[in-house]
Amino acid sequence: MALKGKARASTIEGDHPRDLVCLFHASFHPTHGNTIDFSLGLPETALAGLEFACLPSGSHLIDDDVVYVSVDAPSGSDSKNITNSGPAYHGVALFTRRSTAEAGQRGARLESIGVLVAAGGAPWRHLEGLRTLIGASNEHRTAFWEARQQRAATIQPPLIEGVHEGSPLEHLPHVARLLGPTLLTLGKYAAGRRRVLVYTQPPVEGACIFAWVVGALGPSLPVLGLVTLSDFDRLASCAANGWVACTTDKIFLEKTNCYDLLVDLTGGRPVFWAGKEQVTYAWSDLAAWRDVSRILDSCGHSHSHIAAGTVGWGQWGWWDVCAMCASMFKSVGSYAVGEGAVRMETTPKRFAVQPLGNGIEGRPSTEPLMGADRYPDGGAQAVLDIMSQQAHGHRTLMKMYLGKPRMGGSVTLSARDIAAFGLGPWSVIDARYLEWLAGDEVRLIVKRSWKDVFGVVFGY
Known part of the structure; x- marks a missing residue:
């Protein structure tokens, strides 16, 4: 994810970005466990598993938290699936533990209110708005959704390309x-x-x-x-x-x-x-x-x-x-x-x-x-x-080595070649790194004999 430059202009009404594809609320139910009890935008089937991510294990020991999440594209959707280039949606949720006398809750109610935006968006821009929804009614949540939802399927969220x-x-x-x-x-x-x-x-x-x-x-x-x-x-x-x-x-x-x-x-x-x-x-x-x-x-x-x-x-x-x-x-x-x-x-x-x-x-x-x-x-x-x-x-130099004629589909790198990358001939991590850059389709052989290493050290 190369991030450079400034954030592009986005579809915003006032100070509110209009890029939401889903608003959801998750809570712990005394008998049903973690559940998504309210959602707007995506079908509930697309949110399967999100209730566990937004209420992670151990969260009952803290009062509040911020949780970043992601969701794959629903089955049959035109959105890209994670197996191609990443999750279809990124999101953020505010977790709170609120005191309650409600039966079965053991004195505290665990819940999270969160949003999803299409991949490439910036869900953290909605954090302050989400704070106004803690303990809010469904009517308030619906008004929040209508003010910030992505209006047309053709409108893509802004690509955030910078440290903003x-x-x-x-x-x-x-x-x-x-x-x-x-x-x-x-x-x-x-x-x-x-x-x-x-x-x-x-x-x-x-x-x-x-x-x-x-x-x-x-x-x-x-x-x-x-x-x-x-x-x-x-x-x-x-x-x-x-x-x-x-x-x-x-x-x-x-x-x-x-x-x-x-x-x-x-x-x-x-x-x-x-x-x-x-x-x-x-x-x-x-x-x-x-x-x-x-x-x-x-x-x-x-x-x-x-x-x-x-x-x-x-x-x-x-x-x-x-x-x-x-x-x-x-x-x-x-x-x-x-x-x-x-x-x-x-x-x-x-x-x-x-x-x-x-x-x-x-x-x-x-x-x-x-x-x-x-x-x-x-x-x-x-x-x-x-x-x-x-x-x-490193990638450019690796392409040069992979472009050379080779025997049996393999590429051999000597200690001197490794040093040409600015890497350590005896570093296991550096050797693995070169294998990762070469990819699975090429067999990379890293030679690190004593003769090669001494040649790098003493220049012969």
């Missing part, structure tokens, strides 16, 4: 500060169109925002929002195109075949897992991180150059260090932009999680920033540009 006010991408600088160079590793999974699952506990707003940020790091990576146990078949059906989603269901931790990367947000810092293997950044990520950190510095963001909690020297062998140092001094193909040196602090500072719902998403600073004139969005778009440029360079 209210967008989840506003929080990208904070995510970058939190992850450090591991942001670049995450970008490789997104650019390779892998399946990324974010595991969290309520409140889920921060994890949903994190998922939207991940989606922006890759080319049109579908963002599914919050998924539950009822979505197993759905996740399997869209595996080919990759996706990013978040969940509160712990059972997903055991279903490692359902995703390629798990991001665990339940601890003090994000932890990445590929199966049972913990994932961290590669030395090749430091070159691009140098440019990202410079942007964050210019915007007045205080951060360490190696994020707290990321794994240090002990996770690499001496050959990785040698290859990294050689590539630095020999300027072996790097797609990082700008000038400057890779800096590593011996005593990294710990990142403080900024308090917006006690989540990882942080809050944009209200203090004047040093780079406010150059980066009015806090550097979010500039960071996206760096990562997009790097991924584009």
Whole structure:
């Protein structure tokens, strides 16, 4: 999902965007469980499973939350299905737990009021309006729907192509500060169109925002929002195109075949897992991180150059260090932009999680920033540009290699070839990343013999 520029003009009446395709209300019923008890726009059959996403497990422990969701096209619809290019509809819901004396509710009523817009729209623009519907009557909900519904089937929602006010991408600088160079590793999974699952506990707003940020790091990576146990078949059906989603269901931790990367947000810092293997950044990520950190510095963001909690020297062998140092001094193909040196602090500072719902998403600073004139969005778009440029360079170079004559339908890359990508010859993640870029139709053989690696390091 490459996001650039400004939001296009949209069909708006006053300050209200008119792009809704559905308004719905979900609640917990004492005997029926989670139900959709009110909806306008789409048929109820199209909303199957949405009642579980809007009332995620564990939500009974909190008072309010914001949940991002998505829905596939109804059967027989002309809208694109997720198996093609992503969900047909994106949405957002406001969850509340309200005190009640109603029989069977155990003193509290759990409910969510939400909207859906066609994919490409910006459901978060309706958040403030949804707050007026909490506890409202059906008449009030109907009036809200009539004021904001999409009038004609031919009218498409505005394509939001930038880091604008209210967008989840506003929080990208904070995510970058939190992850450090591991942001670049995450970008490789997104650019390779892998399946990324974010595991969290309520409140889920921060994890949903994190998922939207991940989606922006890759080319049109579908963002599914919050998924539950009822979505197993759905996740399997869209595996080919990759996706990013978040969940509160712990059972997903055991279903490692359902995703390629798990991001665990339940601890003090994000932890990445590929199966049972913990994932961290590669030395090749430091070159691009140098440019990202410079942007964050210019915007007045205080951060360490190696994020707290990321794994240090002990996770690499001496050959990785040698290859990294050689590539630095020999300027072996790097797609990082700008000038400057890779800096590593011996005593990294710990990142403080900024308090917006006690989540990882942080809050944009209200203090004047040093780079406010150059980066009015806090550097979010500039960071996206760096990562997009790097991924584009990798894809272009891979096409060149795939275009060469080959034997038996396979392509062989030596350590020197890997270094030409600006990647690490001994990095397992970098090798997988190249395989992802090559695609399933080509057998990519990555050779990393001692002779090849020493040739890169010592230049023979």
